[in-house]
Amino acid sequence: MTLDFAVNDAPATSTATTTPAPNRGKPTLPDAQTVTAVRHWTDWLFSFRVTRPPSLRFRSGEFVMIGLLGDNGKPLLRAYSIASPNWDDELEFYSIKVPDGPLTSKLQHIQVGDEIILRPKPVGTLVLDALLPGKRLWLLATGTGIAPFASLMRDPESYERYEQVIVMHTCRTADELAYGAELVEQLRDDPLLAEMYGEDFHKRLLYYPTTTREDSPRMGRITDNLTSGKVFADLDLPPMDPEHDRAMICGSLAFNIDVKAVLEGFGLREGANSEPREFVVEKAFVGEGI
Ligand SMILES: Cc1cc2nc3c(=O)[nH]c(=O)nc-3n(C[C@H](O)[C@H](O)[C@H](O)COP(=O)(O)OP(=O)(O)OC[C@H]3O[C@@H](n4cnc5c(N)ncnc54)[C@H](O)[C@@H]3O)c2cc1C
Numbered sequence: 001m002t003l004d005f006a007v008n009d010a011p012a013t014s015t016a017t018t019t020p021a022p023n024r025g026k027p028t029l030p031d032a033q034t035v036t037a038v039r040h041w042t043d044w045l046f047s048f049r050v051t052r053p054p055s056l057r058f059r060s061g062e063f064v065m066i067g068l069l070g071d072n073g074k075p076l077l078r079a080y081s082i083a084s085p086n087w088d089d090e091l092e093f094y095s096i097k098v099p100d101g102p103l104t105s106k107l108q109h110i111q112v113g114d115e116i117i118l119r120p121k122p123v124g125t126l127v128l129d130a131l132l133p134g135k136r137l138w139l140l141a142t143g144t145g146i147a148p149f150a151s152l153m154r155d156p157e158s159y160e161r162y163e164q165v166i167v168m169h170t171c172r173t174a175d176e177l178a179y180g181a182e183l184v185e186q187l188r189d190d191p192l193l194a195e196m197y198g199e200d201f202h203k204r205l206l207y208y209p210t211t212t213r214e215d216s217p218r219m220g221r222i223t224d225n226l227t228s229g230k231v232f233a234d235l236d237l238p239p240m241d242p243e244h245d246r247a248m249i250c251g252s253l254a255f256n257i258d259v260k261a262v263l264e265g266f267g268l269r270e271g272a273n274s275e276p277r278e279f280v281v282e283k284a285f286v287g288e289g290i
């Protein structure tokens with residue numbers, strides 16, 4: 001599978017990086033990794049790739065602490081889901097740009113060749129091992145919550161364990177869906193996946209993107225599309241049931257709480273690494289929003 005994007009690929013939405021990068025010319029950081037690609041998707045979102053520490057093993061869906069040196073000379077670290085799958089030679093991340101955020105106000109200016117700090121201790125609940133076997137795996141995300149699912153979508157293990165993987169991703173506007181949309185498109189056209197799972201692989205990876213504050217082909221919150229049954233009707237699937245359906249949730253605290261209640265309404269129970277059940281939850285960020 002080759003899914004690398006070109007270094008400093010420049011789509012229509014790309015934003016020029018003019019501010020000097022934070023680490024260029026400075027001494028090597030502790031746990032340093034080198035940036036190999038940067039892509040800006042909107043004024044608020046970007047993705048980047050870095051070298052992978054040779055000893056780093058992780059399960060698709062886990063997160064690590066990454067960052068830069070702060071003004072005080074100490075590492076300024078934040079949790080980041082690894083967006084690349086565990087077989088990839090590099091690591092990919094998908095990030096918000098918080099204008100006055102301690103880390104991302106600087107991180108958004110990284111360029112190829114710069115270094116970031118990466119603590120090689122992956123953890124997290126959004127892993128396949130935390131779910132019981134089933135037929136369908138639902139990946140439910142808002143905003144940058146798609147990052148851990150970008151890893152799981154690219155992991156053949158997801159398709160080994162489940163007949164269908166269904167990605168519901170909701171953002172306020174359509175441009176914020178582009179990262180996930182492009183990834184799904186690449187996967188559906190991937191010759192290796194077609195070889196492994198047959199020409200109808202596209203039927204095994206279902207994609208349901210919606211917007212809430214801008215007109216687009218599909219609209220509405222994930223909670224509403226689940227409770228109304230619209231998503232099941234649109235995708236020609238039966239309503240969720242605890243025997244066959246498994247789910248992972250990643251968004252704001254409010255989103256996670258509301259989706260959890262919806263899934264429990266279908267009879268699904270929350271699981272964990274230590275006790276696999278029908279769904280797992282992880283916050284895409286801490287706080288109430290910007
Ligand atoms: C388990 C976990 C995994 C995470 N994975 C990612 C990831 O893959 N990509 C990513 O961009 N962030 C992720 N985050 C959030 C990340 O840790 C930082 O909060 C983010 O990088 C902003 O850092 P900051 O220092 O600039 O601002 P902070 O001081 O950390 O945050 C400032 C404000 O921005 C809001 N905010 C922070 N992150 C986001 C976000 N992603 N989306 C919307 N609002 C946000 C917060 O609510 C807060 O009010 C994750 C957080 C957790 C707990």
Ligand SMILES: NC(=O)c1ccc[n+]([C@@H]2O[C@H](COP(=O)([O-])OP(=O)(O)OC[C@H]3O[C@@H](n4cnc5c(N)ncnc54)[C@H](OP(=O)(O)O)[C@@H]3O)[C@@H](O)[C@H]2O)c1
Binds near residue numbers: 044222255289
């Ligand atoms: N100014 C800009 O151009 C810009 C662009 C992007 C992000 N931002 C900022 O970045 C911050 C994070 O934005 P975000 O869009 O990633 O996060 P968000 O505010 O959590 O919204 C992401 C998506 O989740 C939906 N959602 C929110 N709460 C939900 C819930 N309880 N149940 C179901 N769905 C829910 C939203 O629907 P609703 O629309 O119905 O709430 C939206 O479609 C925001 O505070 C925003 O101010 C600003």
